[in-house]
Amino acid sequence: MTLLTTIIPNEEKEEWSATEVSRELDIPIQTVHRLLSSLSENGFVFKNKETKKFRLGLNLMQLGLSIRDNLLVRNSALPIMGELTKRIKESVFLTVPEGNEGVLIECVDCELLLKSIEPIGRRTPLCTGASKKVILAHMKNRMKLQIIRALVEQGKIVDSKKFECELRNIKESGFAISYGEITKGTVSIAAPIFSWEGDVVASISIGGQEERFRDQQVKRYIYEIKKAAEEVSKELGWIKPR
Known part of the structure:
Protein backbone atom coordinates (compact mmCIF):
# COMPACT_ATOMS: atom_id res chain seq x y z
CA MET A 1 0.00 0.00 0.00
CA GLY A 64 -12.76 3.21 -6.13
CA LEU A 65 -15.77 3.66 -8.37
CA SER A 66 -17.37 0.47 -7.07
CA ILE A 67 -17.16 1.84 -3.53
CA ARG A 68 -18.56 5.21 -4.60
CA ASP A 69 -21.37 3.73 -6.69
CA ASN A 70 -22.56 1.56 -3.81
CA LEU A 71 -22.69 4.33 -1.24
CA LEU A 72 -26.32 4.70 -0.19
CA VAL A 73 -25.90 8.40 0.50
CA ARG A 74 -24.59 9.00 -3.03
CA ASN A 75 -27.40 7.08 -4.69
CA SER A 76 -29.96 8.96 -2.61
CA ALA A 77 -28.35 12.36 -3.21
CA LEU A 78 -27.62 12.20 -6.94
CA PRO A 79 -31.15 12.87 -8.29
CA ILE A 80 -31.65 15.70 -5.80
CA MET A 81 -28.26 17.19 -6.73
CA GLY A 82 -29.24 17.09 -10.41
CA GLU A 83 -32.51 18.92 -9.80
CA LEU A 84 -30.78 21.51 -7.61
CA THR A 85 -28.16 22.22 -10.28
CA LYS A 86 -30.91 22.81 -12.86
CA ARG A 87 -32.66 25.28 -10.55
CA ILE A 88 -29.69 27.36 -9.43
CA LYS A 89 -27.30 26.97 -12.40
CA GLU A 90 -24.34 26.28 -10.09
CA SER A 91 -22.30 23.14 -9.39
CA VAL A 92 -23.41 20.91 -6.52
CA PHE A 93 -21.04 18.69 -4.52
CA LEU A 94 -21.35 15.71 -2.17
CA THR A 95 -18.73 15.18 0.55
CA VAL A 96 -18.38 12.36 3.09
CA PRO A 97 -16.16 12.20 6.18
CA GLU A 98 -13.32 9.72 6.53
CA GLY A 99 -11.11 10.05 9.58
CA ASN A 100 -10.03 13.68 9.99
CA GLU A 101 -10.80 14.52 6.36
CA GLY A 102 -13.70 15.14 4.03
CA VAL A 103 -13.70 13.33 0.68
CA LEU A 104 -15.49 14.70 -2.37
CA ILE A 105 -17.33 11.73 -3.88
CA GLU A 106 -19.70 13.32 -6.38
CA CYS A 107 -20.22 16.52 -8.34
CA VAL A 108 -23.00 17.64 -10.67
CA ASP A 109 -21.60 20.46 -12.79
CA CYS A 110 -23.52 23.44 -14.04
CA GLU A 111 -23.39 24.56 -17.67
CA LEU A 112 -21.73 27.91 -16.94
CA LEU A 113 -18.31 28.56 -18.43
CA LEU A 114 -16.74 29.54 -15.11
CA LYS A 115 -17.49 26.41 -13.11
CA SER A 116 -16.08 25.53 -9.71
CA ILE A 117 -13.66 22.74 -10.58
CA GLU A 118 -13.07 20.18 -7.84
CA PRO A 119 -11.64 16.70 -8.59
CA ILE A 120 -13.60 13.68 -7.40
CA GLY A 121 -11.69 11.98 -4.57
CA ARG A 122 -10.12 15.19 -3.32
CA ARG A 123 -9.36 15.04 0.41
CA THR A 124 -9.34 18.10 2.64
CA PRO A 125 -9.09 18.42 6.45
CA LEU A 126 -12.46 18.74 8.18
CA CYS A 127 -11.45 22.23 9.32
CA THR A 128 -11.19 23.67 5.80
CA GLY A 129 -14.10 24.69 3.59
CA ALA A 130 -17.85 24.84 4.20
CA SER A 131 -18.56 21.27 3.09
CA LYS A 132 -16.14 19.90 5.70
CA LYS A 133 -16.85 22.30 8.56
CA VAL A 134 -20.59 21.63 8.42
CA ILE A 135 -19.91 17.91 8.86
CA LEU A 136 -17.59 18.45 11.81
CA ALA A 137 -19.99 20.93 13.43
CA HIS A 138 -22.78 18.34 13.50
CA MET A 139 -20.73 15.39 14.75
CA LYS A 140 -21.27 14.01 18.22
CA ASN A 141 -19.29 16.06 20.73
CA ARG A 142 -16.77 13.38 21.71
CA MET A 143 -15.82 12.60 18.10
CA LYS A 144 -15.74 16.28 17.20
CA LEU A 145 -13.32 17.16 20.01
CA GLN A 146 -11.12 14.18 19.15
CA ILE A 147 -10.82 15.34 15.54
CA ILE A 148 -10.18 18.95 16.55
CA ARG A 149 -7.34 17.84 18.86
CA ALA A 150 -5.80 15.79 16.05
CA LEU A 151 -6.04 18.70 13.59
CA VAL A 152 -4.48 21.05 16.15
CA GLU A 153 -1.57 18.61 16.60
CA GLN A 154 -1.16 18.50 12.80
CA GLY A 155 -1.02 22.29 12.66
CA LYS A 156 -4.24 22.51 10.63
CA ILE A 157 -6.02 24.53 13.34
CA VAL A 158 -4.23 27.48 14.94
CA ASP A 159 -6.83 28.78 17.41
CA SER A 160 -9.00 25.90 18.65
CA LYS A 161 -11.29 28.09 20.80
CA LYS A 162 -12.07 30.40 17.88
CA PHE A 163 -12.63 27.39 15.62
CA GLU A 164 -14.97 25.71 18.13
CA CYS A 165 -16.96 28.95 18.33
CA GLU A 166 -17.26 28.95 14.54
CA LEU A 167 -18.52 25.35 14.63
CA ARG A 168 -21.15 26.25 17.25
CA ASN A 169 -22.44 29.04 14.99
CA ILE A 170 -22.56 26.65 12.05
CA LYS A 171 -24.53 24.07 14.03
CA GLU A 172 -27.02 26.68 15.25
CA SER A 173 -27.62 28.04 11.74
CA GLY A 174 -27.68 24.64 10.03
CA PHE A 175 -25.32 25.66 7.24
CA ALA A 176 -21.73 26.77 6.58
CA ILE A 177 -20.30 29.25 4.10
CA SER A 178 -16.67 29.73 3.09
CA TYR A 179 -14.86 32.12 0.78
CA GLY A 180 -11.79 30.94 -1.11
CA GLU A 181 -10.65 28.50 1.58
CA ILE A 182 -9.80 25.75 -0.91
CA THR A 183 -9.95 27.44 -4.32
CA LYS A 184 -9.25 31.17 -4.56
CA GLY A 185 -12.11 33.29 -5.86
CA THR A 186 -14.84 30.74 -5.11
CA VAL A 187 -17.64 30.46 -2.57
CA SER A 188 -19.08 27.32 -1.01
CA ILE A 189 -22.36 26.97 0.91
CA ALA A 190 -23.02 23.61 2.60
CA ALA A 191 -25.59 21.81 4.73
CA PRO A 192 -25.38 18.50 6.63
CA ILE A 193 -26.97 15.19 5.62
CA PHE A 194 -28.12 12.84 8.38
CA SER A 195 -28.73 9.09 8.56
CA TRP A 196 -31.84 7.47 10.00
CA GLU A 197 -29.97 7.32 13.32
CA GLY A 198 -29.47 11.07 13.31
CA ASP A 199 -25.72 10.93 12.67
CA VAL A 200 -24.15 13.29 10.15
CA VAL A 201 -22.95 11.16 7.22
CA ALA A 202 -22.25 13.70 4.49
CA SER A 203 -22.71 17.26 3.32
CA ILE A 204 -24.19 18.73 0.16
CA SER A 205 -22.81 22.03 -1.07
CA ILE A 206 -23.16 24.67 -3.76
CA GLY A 207 -19.92 26.06 -5.16
CA GLY A 208 -19.07 28.68 -7.75
CA GLN A 209 -17.23 31.86 -8.67
CA GLU A 210 -17.46 34.60 -6.04
CA GLU A 211 -18.82 37.26 -8.42
CA ARG A 212 -22.00 35.20 -8.85
CA PHE A 213 -22.69 34.96 -5.11
CA ARG A 214 -24.35 38.29 -4.28
CA ASP A 215 -26.41 38.94 -1.12
CA GLN A 216 -29.79 37.94 -2.55
CA GLN A 217 -28.31 34.93 -4.31
CA VAL A 218 -26.55 33.78 -1.14
CA LYS A 219 -29.85 33.93 0.79
CA ARG A 220 -31.55 31.87 -1.90
CA TYR A 221 -28.68 29.36 -2.04
CA ILE A 222 -28.76 28.90 1.74
CA TYR A 223 -32.46 28.09 1.53
CA GLU A 224 -31.94 25.73 -1.43
CA ILE A 225 -29.01 23.82 0.06
CA LYS A 226 -30.73 23.31 3.42
CA LYS A 227 -33.84 22.07 1.62
CA ALA A 228 -31.81 19.67 -0.54
CA ALA A 229 -29.90 18.34 2.49
CA GLU A 230 -33.20 17.70 4.28
CA GLU A 231 -34.57 15.85 1.24
CA VAL A 232 -31.52 13.57 1.04
CA SER A 233 -31.64 12.94 4.80
CA LYS A 234 -35.31 11.92 4.54
CA GLU A 235 -34.36 9.51 1.73
CA LEU A 236 -31.95 7.92 4.22
CA GLY A 237 -34.72 7.52 6.80
CA TRP A 238 -33.99 10.60 8.91
CA ILE A 239 -36.93 12.15 10.73
CA LYS A 240 -36.64 15.87 11.38
CA PRO A 241 -36.83 16.67 15.11
CA ARG A 242 -39.88 18.66 16.15
Missing part, protein backbone atom coordinates in the same frame (compact mmCIF):
# COMPACT_ATOMS: atom_id res chain seq x y z
CA THR A 2 2.89 2.35 0.73
CA LEU A 3 4.30 1.56 -2.69
CA LEU A 4 0.98 2.37 -4.38
CA THR A 5 0.67 5.71 -2.60
CA THR A 6 4.26 6.50 -3.57
CA ILE A 7 3.57 6.25 -7.31
CA ILE A 8 0.49 8.47 -7.28
CA PRO A 9 0.95 10.84 -10.26
CA ASN A 10 1.63 14.52 -9.63
CA GLU A 11 2.42 17.63 -11.68
CA GLU A 12 6.09 16.68 -11.97
CA LYS A 13 5.91 12.92 -12.46
CA GLU A 14 3.42 10.45 -13.96
CA GLU A 15 5.60 7.32 -14.03
CA TRP A 16 8.21 5.91 -11.67
CA SER A 17 11.12 3.57 -12.22
CA ALA A 18 11.79 0.72 -9.78
CA THR A 19 15.05 2.44 -8.84
CA GLU A 20 13.22 5.67 -7.97
CA VAL A 21 10.70 3.80 -5.84
CA SER A 22 13.48 1.86 -4.11
CA ARG A 23 15.31 5.07 -3.31
CA GLU A 24 12.15 6.88 -2.18
CA LEU A 25 11.05 4.10 0.20
CA ASP A 26 14.50 2.84 1.17
CA ILE A 27 13.49 -0.69 0.17
CA PRO A 28 15.79 -3.12 -1.69
CA ILE A 29 15.24 -2.88 -5.44
CA GLN A 30 14.64 -6.65 -5.68
CA THR A 31 11.70 -6.30 -3.29
CA VAL A 32 10.34 -3.34 -5.26
CA HIS A 33 10.58 -5.30 -8.53
CA ARG A 34 8.76 -8.27 -6.98
CA LEU A 35 5.96 -6.10 -5.58
CA LEU A 36 5.55 -4.08 -8.77
CA SER A 37 5.45 -7.23 -10.89
CA SER A 38 2.78 -8.77 -8.67
CA LEU A 39 0.70 -5.57 -8.70
CA SER A 40 1.12 -5.31 -12.47
CA GLU A 41 -0.14 -8.87 -13.00
CA ASN A 42 -3.32 -7.96 -11.13
CA GLY A 43 -3.87 -4.67 -12.94
CA PHE A 44 -3.18 -2.37 -10.00
CA VAL A 45 0.03 -1.09 -11.59
CA PHE A 46 0.75 -0.54 -15.29
CA LYS A 47 4.23 -1.00 -16.74
CA ASN A 48 5.19 1.13 -19.72
CA LYS A 49 7.09 -1.27 -21.99
CA GLU A 50 8.96 1.58 -23.69
CA THR A 51 10.17 3.48 -20.63
CA LYS A 52 10.18 0.45 -18.26
CA LYS A 53 8.51 2.71 -15.71
CA PHE A 54 5.37 2.15 -13.68
CA ARG A 55 2.17 4.03 -12.97
CA LEU A 56 -1.10 3.26 -11.18
CA GLY A 57 -3.37 0.81 -13.04
CA LEU A 58 -7.02 1.22 -13.96
CA ASN A 59 -8.13 -1.58 -11.61
CA LEU A 60 -7.64 0.88 -8.76
CA MET A 61 -10.11 3.27 -10.38
CA GLN A 62 -12.57 0.41 -10.82
CA LEU A 63 -12.30 -0.41 -7.12
Whole structure:
Protein backbone atom coordinates (compact mmCIF):
# COMPACT_ATOMS: atom_id res chain seq x y z
CA MET A 1 0.00 0.00 0.00
CA THR A 2 2.89 2.35 0.73
CA LEU A 3 4.30 1.56 -2.69
CA LEU A 4 0.98 2.37 -4.38
CA THR A 5 0.67 5.71 -2.60
CA THR A 6 4.26 6.50 -3.57
CA ILE A 7 3.57 6.25 -7.31
CA ILE A 8 0.49 8.47 -7.28
CA PRO A 9 0.95 10.84 -10.26
CA ASN A 10 1.63 14.52 -9.63
CA GLU A 11 2.42 17.63 -11.68
CA GLU A 12 6.09 16.68 -11.97
CA LYS A 13 5.91 12.92 -12.46
CA GLU A 14 3.42 10.45 -13.96
CA GLU A 15 5.60 7.32 -14.03
CA TRP A 16 8.21 5.91 -11.67
CA SER A 17 11.12 3.57 -12.22
CA ALA A 18 11.79 0.72 -9.78
CA THR A 19 15.05 2.44 -8.84
CA GLU A 20 13.22 5.67 -7.97
CA VAL A 21 10.70 3.80 -5.84
CA SER A 22 13.48 1.86 -4.11
CA ARG A 23 15.31 5.07 -3.31
CA GLU A 24 12.15 6.88 -2.18
CA LEU A 25 11.05 4.10 0.20
CA ASP A 26 14.50 2.84 1.17
CA ILE A 27 13.49 -0.69 0.17
CA PRO A 28 15.79 -3.12 -1.69
CA ILE A 29 15.24 -2.88 -5.44
CA GLN A 30 14.64 -6.65 -5.68
CA THR A 31 11.70 -6.30 -3.29
CA VAL A 32 10.34 -3.34 -5.26
CA HIS A 33 10.58 -5.30 -8.53
CA ARG A 34 8.76 -8.27 -6.98
CA LEU A 35 5.96 -6.10 -5.58
CA LEU A 36 5.55 -4.08 -8.77
CA SER A 37 5.45 -7.23 -10.89
CA SER A 38 2.78 -8.77 -8.67
CA LEU A 39 0.70 -5.57 -8.70
CA SER A 40 1.12 -5.31 -12.47
CA GLU A 41 -0.14 -8.87 -13.00
CA ASN A 42 -3.32 -7.96 -11.13
CA GLY A 43 -3.87 -4.67 -12.94
CA PHE A 44 -3.18 -2.37 -10.00
CA VAL A 45 0.03 -1.09 -11.59
CA PHE A 46 0.75 -0.54 -15.29
CA LYS A 47 4.23 -1.00 -16.74
CA ASN A 48 5.19 1.13 -19.72
CA LYS A 49 7.09 -1.27 -21.99
CA GLU A 50 8.96 1.58 -23.69
CA THR A 51 10.17 3.48 -20.63
CA LYS A 52 10.18 0.45 -18.26
CA LYS A 53 8.51 2.71 -15.71
CA PHE A 54 5.37 2.15 -13.68
CA ARG A 55 2.17 4.03 -12.97
CA LEU A 56 -1.10 3.26 -11.18
CA GLY A 57 -3.37 0.81 -13.04
CA LEU A 58 -7.02 1.22 -13.96
CA ASN A 59 -8.13 -1.58 -11.61
CA LEU A 60 -7.64 0.88 -8.76
CA MET A 61 -10.11 3.27 -10.38
CA GLN A 62 -12.57 0.41 -10.82
CA LEU A 63 -12.30 -0.41 -7.12
CA GLY A 64 -12.76 3.21 -6.13
CA LEU A 65 -15.77 3.66 -8.37
CA SER A 66 -17.37 0.47 -7.07
CA ILE A 67 -17.16 1.84 -3.53
CA ARG A 68 -18.56 5.21 -4.60
CA ASP A 69 -21.37 3.73 -6.69
CA ASN A 70 -22.56 1.56 -3.81
CA LEU A 71 -22.69 4.33 -1.24
CA LEU A 72 -26.32 4.70 -0.19
CA VAL A 73 -25.90 8.40 0.50
CA ARG A 74 -24.59 9.00 -3.03
CA ASN A 75 -27.40 7.08 -4.69
CA SER A 76 -29.96 8.96 -2.61
CA ALA A 77 -28.35 12.36 -3.21
CA LEU A 78 -27.62 12.20 -6.94
CA PRO A 79 -31.15 12.87 -8.29
CA ILE A 80 -31.65 15.70 -5.80
CA MET A 81 -28.26 17.19 -6.73
CA GLY A 82 -29.24 17.09 -10.41
CA GLU A 83 -32.51 18.92 -9.80
CA LEU A 84 -30.78 21.51 -7.61
CA THR A 85 -28.16 22.22 -10.28
CA LYS A 86 -30.91 22.81 -12.86
CA ARG A 87 -32.66 25.28 -10.55
CA ILE A 88 -29.69 27.36 -9.43
CA LYS A 89 -27.30 26.97 -12.40
CA GLU A 90 -24.34 26.28 -10.09
CA SER A 91 -22.30 23.14 -9.39
CA VAL A 92 -23.41 20.91 -6.52
CA PHE A 93 -21.04 18.69 -4.52
CA LEU A 94 -21.35 15.71 -2.17
CA THR A 95 -18.73 15.18 0.55
CA VAL A 96 -18.38 12.36 3.09
CA PRO A 97 -16.16 12.20 6.18
CA GLU A 98 -13.32 9.72 6.53
CA GLY A 99 -11.11 10.05 9.58
CA ASN A 100 -10.03 13.68 9.99
CA GLU A 101 -10.80 14.52 6.36
CA GLY A 102 -13.70 15.14 4.03
CA VAL A 103 -13.70 13.33 0.68
CA LEU A 104 -15.49 14.70 -2.37
CA ILE A 105 -17.33 11.73 -3.88
CA GLU A 106 -19.70 13.32 -6.38
CA CYS A 107 -20.22 16.52 -8.34
CA VAL A 108 -23.00 17.64 -10.67
CA ASP A 109 -21.60 20.46 -12.79
CA CYS A 110 -23.52 23.44 -14.04
CA GLU A 111 -23.39 24.56 -17.67
CA LEU A 112 -21.73 27.91 -16.94
CA LEU A 113 -18.31 28.56 -18.43
CA LEU A 114 -16.74 29.54 -15.11
CA LYS A 115 -17.49 26.41 -13.11
CA SER A 116 -16.08 25.53 -9.71
CA ILE A 117 -13.66 22.74 -10.58
CA GLU A 118 -13.07 20.18 -7.84
CA PRO A 119 -11.64 16.70 -8.59
CA ILE A 120 -13.60 13.68 -7.40
CA GLY A 121 -11.69 11.98 -4.57
CA ARG A 122 -10.12 15.19 -3.32
CA ARG A 123 -9.36 15.04 0.41
CA THR A 124 -9.34 18.10 2.64
CA PRO A 125 -9.09 18.42 6.45
CA LEU A 126 -12.46 18.74 8.18
CA CYS A 127 -11.45 22.23 9.32
CA THR A 128 -11.19 23.67 5.80
CA GLY A 129 -14.10 24.69 3.59
CA ALA A 130 -17.85 24.84 4.20
CA SER A 131 -18.56 21.27 3.09
CA LYS A 132 -16.14 19.90 5.70
CA LYS A 133 -16.85 22.30 8.56
CA VAL A 134 -20.59 21.63 8.42
CA ILE A 135 -19.91 17.91 8.86
CA LEU A 136 -17.59 18.45 11.81
CA ALA A 137 -19.99 20.93 13.43
CA HIS A 138 -22.78 18.34 13.50
CA MET A 139 -20.73 15.39 14.75
CA LYS A 140 -21.27 14.01 18.22
CA ASN A 141 -19.29 16.06 20.73
CA ARG A 142 -16.77 13.38 21.71
CA MET A 143 -15.82 12.60 18.10
CA LYS A 144 -15.74 16.28 17.20
CA LEU A 145 -13.32 17.16 20.01
CA GLN A 146 -11.12 14.18 19.15
CA ILE A 147 -10.82 15.34 15.54
CA ILE A 148 -10.18 18.95 16.55
CA ARG A 149 -7.34 17.84 18.86
CA ALA A 150 -5.80 15.79 16.05
CA LEU A 151 -6.04 18.70 13.59
CA VAL A 152 -4.48 21.05 16.15
CA GLU A 153 -1.57 18.61 16.60
CA GLN A 154 -1.16 18.50 12.80
CA GLY A 155 -1.02 22.29 12.66
CA LYS A 156 -4.24 22.51 10.63
CA ILE A 157 -6.02 24.53 13.34
CA VAL A 158 -4.23 27.48 14.94
CA ASP A 159 -6.83 28.78 17.41
CA SER A 160 -9.00 25.90 18.65
CA LYS A 161 -11.29 28.09 20.80
CA LYS A 162 -12.07 30.40 17.88
CA PHE A 163 -12.63 27.39 15.62
CA GLU A 164 -14.97 25.71 18.13
CA CYS A 165 -16.96 28.95 18.33
CA GLU A 166 -17.26 28.95 14.54
CA LEU A 167 -18.52 25.35 14.63
CA ARG A 168 -21.15 26.25 17.25
CA ASN A 169 -22.44 29.04 14.99
CA ILE A 170 -22.56 26.65 12.05
CA LYS A 171 -24.53 24.07 14.03
CA GLU A 172 -27.02 26.68 15.25
CA SER A 173 -27.62 28.04 11.74
CA GLY A 174 -27.68 24.64 10.03
CA PHE A 175 -25.32 25.66 7.24
CA ALA A 176 -21.73 26.77 6.58
CA ILE A 177 -20.30 29.25 4.10
CA SER A 178 -16.67 29.73 3.09
CA TYR A 179 -14.86 32.12 0.78
CA GLY A 180 -11.79 30.94 -1.11
CA GLU A 181 -10.65 28.50 1.58
CA ILE A 182 -9.80 25.75 -0.91
CA THR A 183 -9.95 27.44 -4.32
CA LYS A 184 -9.25 31.17 -4.56
CA GLY A 185 -12.11 33.29 -5.86
CA THR A 186 -14.84 30.74 -5.11
CA VAL A 187 -17.64 30.46 -2.57
CA SER A 188 -19.08 27.32 -1.01
CA ILE A 189 -22.36 26.97 0.91
CA ALA A 190 -23.02 23.61 2.60
CA ALA A 191 -25.59 21.81 4.73
CA PRO A 192 -25.38 18.50 6.63
CA ILE A 193 -26.97 15.19 5.62
CA PHE A 194 -28.12 12.84 8.38
CA SER A 195 -28.73 9.09 8.56
CA TRP A 196 -31.84 7.47 10.00
CA GLU A 197 -29.97 7.32 13.32
CA GLY A 198 -29.47 11.07 13.31
CA ASP A 199 -25.72 10.93 12.67
CA VAL A 200 -24.15 13.29 10.15
CA VAL A 201 -22.95 11.16 7.22
CA ALA A 202 -22.25 13.70 4.49
CA SER A 203 -22.71 17.26 3.32
CA ILE A 204 -24.19 18.73 0.16
CA SER A 205 -22.81 22.03 -1.07
CA ILE A 206 -23.16 24.67 -3.76
CA GLY A 207 -19.92 26.06 -5.16
CA GLY A 208 -19.07 28.68 -7.75
CA GLN A 209 -17.23 31.86 -8.67
CA GLU A 210 -17.46 34.60 -6.04
CA GLU A 211 -18.82 37.26 -8.42
CA ARG A 212 -22.00 35.20 -8.85
CA PHE A 213 -22.69 34.96 -5.11
CA ARG A 214 -24.35 38.29 -4.28
CA ASP A 215 -26.41 38.94 -1.12
CA GLN A 216 -29.79 37.94 -2.55
CA GLN A 217 -28.31 34.93 -4.31
CA VAL A 218 -26.55 33.78 -1.14
CA LYS A 219 -29.85 33.93 0.79
CA ARG A 220 -31.55 31.87 -1.90
CA TYR A 221 -28.68 29.36 -2.04
CA ILE A 222 -28.76 28.90 1.74
CA TYR A 223 -32.46 28.09 1.53
CA GLU A 224 -31.94 25.73 -1.43
CA ILE A 225 -29.01 23.82 0.06
CA LYS A 226 -30.73 23.31 3.42
CA LYS A 227 -33.84 22.07 1.62
CA ALA A 228 -31.81 19.67 -0.54
CA ALA A 229 -29.90 18.34 2.49
CA GLU A 230 -33.20 17.70 4.28
CA GLU A 231 -34.57 15.85 1.24
CA VAL A 232 -31.52 13.57 1.04
CA SER A 233 -31.64 12.94 4.80
CA LYS A 234 -35.31 11.92 4.54
CA GLU A 235 -34.36 9.51 1.73
CA LEU A 236 -31.95 7.92 4.22
CA GLY A 237 -34.72 7.52 6.80
CA TRP A 238 -33.99 10.60 8.91
CA ILE A 239 -36.93 12.15 10.73
CA LYS A 240 -36.64 15.87 11.38
CA PRO A 241 -36.83 16.67 15.11
CA ARG A 242 -39.88 18.66 16.15
